[in-house]
Amino acid sequence: MAAKTENANSWVYRGEGNRCLAVGNSFSNEVYLLTKLRDKVSSHEVCADVKRSVQNEVDFGRCVLRPLIGEKYVPVGKVVCVSKDFLSQIEEKMRKHRSSRRLLEKLDPAGFAVCLPDACSLPKVVGSYGHGPVVCVEVKPKTGFLPRSSTIPVAHHKIRQSVCRYCMQQCLKLHQGKIQERSQYCPLDLFSGTACRMDLAIKALVRNPQNNFKVFRDGHVIYSGDTENHQQPLQDCLTALFTGNDKDSKYALPGDLGTQKIDGLVDRFSELLRQMLVHPLDESESCYGNTTPSTTPECCTESRAKLQQGDSQLGLVPGSVLYNILHAQQLDVLDIEGIYPLYQRLVAHLDAHPEDWDTWCLKGPYDNTQWTVNHNVVKKCIENIDSIESVVALVKAFLVSLTAKDGSVMVAMQRVENGADVTLPVVTDTVGNKYMFNIQVVDTKPKPLHRIQKYFSLNKDIVQAYIQTVGYSSDGTIVKQEASEESVK
Ligand SMILES: O=P(O)(O)O[C@@H]1[C@@H](OP(=O)(O)O)[C@H](OP(=O)(O)O)[C@H](O)[C@H](OP(=O)(O)O)[C@H]1OP(=O)(O)O
Ligand SMILES: Nc1ncnc2c1ncn2[C@@H]1O[C@H](COP(=O)(O)OP(=O)(O)OP(=O)(O)O)[C@@H](O)[C@H]1O
Incomplete structure (x- = not known):
């Protein structure tokens, strides 16, 4: 595969994680996920390995995650080869946008990238119908359910079954200095499908975005946990989105209220985003058989939300992006406490x-039936847990659930004139204006087998940090302490 001759000028910063730096091209509506160097050693001699691993990421998204989350949501990537010159131009150009903690991380000179459709933009064909900026919201929702497994140690039963992992992990992150204050966002509210709980969750994300919420305006990040002084850009961006006008709200289309205060804009925005997140776009036959995801009717103890009478057990609409993600997350049936002993058995076997690493394709490739994972398979394997093949399948299902718990949903939207006949789905806001939108799930990479060890230890630290923060009585109930964040030592 020949390296593409690209000019870094047409590429802009999109985002970055542990594994890659994402850059977008506004002319081609493509994003390149540029692989970062994983260790200090130059990867010249292992170029073939880097290529294989990037191909594995593409195949995992296409063959494992896509059938679970839906083809409408998970795009198919392709491996592209980029020149060293392009990589150094990009490193130079993106320096000012990257978080300081990431600046020492270099791009891998082997020069492979995953090319994906740009989730911040809308397909070019609908461009002429849109008014104002294309606004894209990225939400990293994290785990949306409470574990129900009997494998959780008795001492932690109550706590694990009443407080969600995200809310507990906030205490650990605060203690580690990774965040300044605990977020009021609770994933269980977002995944509840209940309008008022979802709105509460979205507003909490806006107030304290951390790495769970970002807003892009025409492809540029204007609001995230890393941007400072971002209130005004967000206010301008939402005003432009609602008025359908990039420049001045006095040219607002009929039905608009002109520039509003930020709280009013965020209320209106969360309602709009909520409608998009519960819109059923994926009509493909579910590969889950007749299983449905389950949510806990109760709220997480840390959430400010109150359960209303009549709230359903699962308010999410089948085929909506959140429904499908939750279902994939729930391939974790045994919880980390139940999977860990199986993982140890598998490691001993290997x-x-x-x-057998190769026999079972544990490091890939993923484009074969070895990685066909679904709820029916999980159910059968739990009934036959003595066989090593069942252990392998359950461990694989758990790894797939980890990817679904760590992925992000990107929702790109733009105002359309009422009555315009667009091919994209459309929702209407409280004042009757219409917005077309497109949803993509990103970060669908496989998690390595040894991640289970990290997850097991981290889970212990998370529970411990939470217990120390909130206080915990001998009968296993939580005793809330005021100003208790200080108490994690
Ligand atoms: O374990 P978690 O829940 O803290 O998730 C990690 C994420 O931290 P978060 O809590 O979302 O800030 C973490 O996110 P950040 O890099 O901290 O933004 C990564 O996504 C990590 O996955 P990987 O190492 O890139 O494969 C994630 O690790 P795993 O999903 O592999 O556990
Ligand atoms: N198709 C896409 N379109 C637009 N932006 C994207 C796309 N894919 C990724 N991004 C942006 O790049 C960021 C980093 O991408 P990604 O999450 O795949 O990297 P990562 O290194 O695997 O991250 P993590 O460490 O969180 O697992 C995303 O959070 C998102 O902002």
Whole structure:
């Protein structure tokens, strides 16, 4: 594959994670996920390995996540080759946008990238119908359910079944200095499908975005946990979105209220985003058989939301992006406490039979039936847990659930004139204006087998940090302490 001759000028910063730096091209509506160097050693000699691993990421998205989350939501990527010159131009150009903690991380000179459709933009064909900026929201919702497994140690039963992982992890992150204050966002509210709880969750994300919420205006990040002084850009962006006018709200289309205060804009925006997140776009036959995801009717103890009478057990609409993500997350049936002993059994087996790494494609490739994971398979394997093949399948299902718990939803939207006949789905806001939108789920990479070890240890730290923060009585109930954040030592 020949390296593409690209000019870094047409590329802009989109985002960055542990594994890659994402840059977008507004002319081609494409994003390149540029692989970062994983260790200090130059990867010249292992170029083929880097290529294989990037191809594995593409195949995992296409063959494992896409059938679970839906083809409408998970785009198919392709591997592209980029020149060293392009990589150094990009490193130079993106320096000012990157978080200071990431600046020492270099791009891998092997020069492979995943090319995906740009989730911040709308398809070019609908461009002429749109008014004002294309606004894209990225939400990293994290785990949306409470574990129900009997494998959770008795001492932690109550706490694990009443407080969600995200809310508990906030205490650990605060203690580690990773965040300044605990977020009031609770994933269980977002995944509840209930309008008022979802609105509460979205507004909490806006107030304290951390790495769970970002807003892009015409492809540029204007609001995130990393941007400072961002209130005004957000206010301008939402005003432009609602008026359908990029420049001046006095040219607002009929039905608009002109420039509003930020709170009013955020209320209106959360209602709009909520409608998009529950819109059923994926009509494909579910590969889950007749299983449905389950939510806990109760709210997480940390949430400010109150359950209203009549709230359903699962308010999410089948085929909506949140429904499908939740269902994939729930391939974790045994919880980390139940999977860990199975993982240990598998590791012991692989020590004795290293050839089985390949037999079971544990490091990929993923484009084969070895990675066909779904709820029916999980159910059968739990009934036959003595067999090592069942253990392998359950561990794989757990790894897939980890990817679904860590992915992000990107929703690109733009105002359309009422009555315009666009091919994209459309929702209407409280004042009767219409917005077309497109949803993509990003970060669909496979998690390595040894991640289970990290997840197991991290889970212990998370529970411990929470217990120390809130206080915990001997009968296993939580005793809330005021100003208790200080108490994690
Ligand atoms: O374990 P978690 O829940 O803290 O998730 C990690 C994320 O932290 P978060 O809590 O979302 O800030 C973490 O996000 P950040 O890099 O901290 O933004 C990564 O997504 C990590 O995955 P990987 O190492 O890139 O494969 C994520 O690790 P795993 O999903 O592999 O556990
Ligand atoms: N198709 C896309 N279109 C637009 N932006 C994207 C796309 N894919 C990724 N991004 C942006 O790039 C960021 C980093 O991408 P990604 O999450 O895939 O990287 P990562 O290194 O795997 O992250 P993490 O460490 O969180 O797992 C995303 O959070 C998002 O802002």
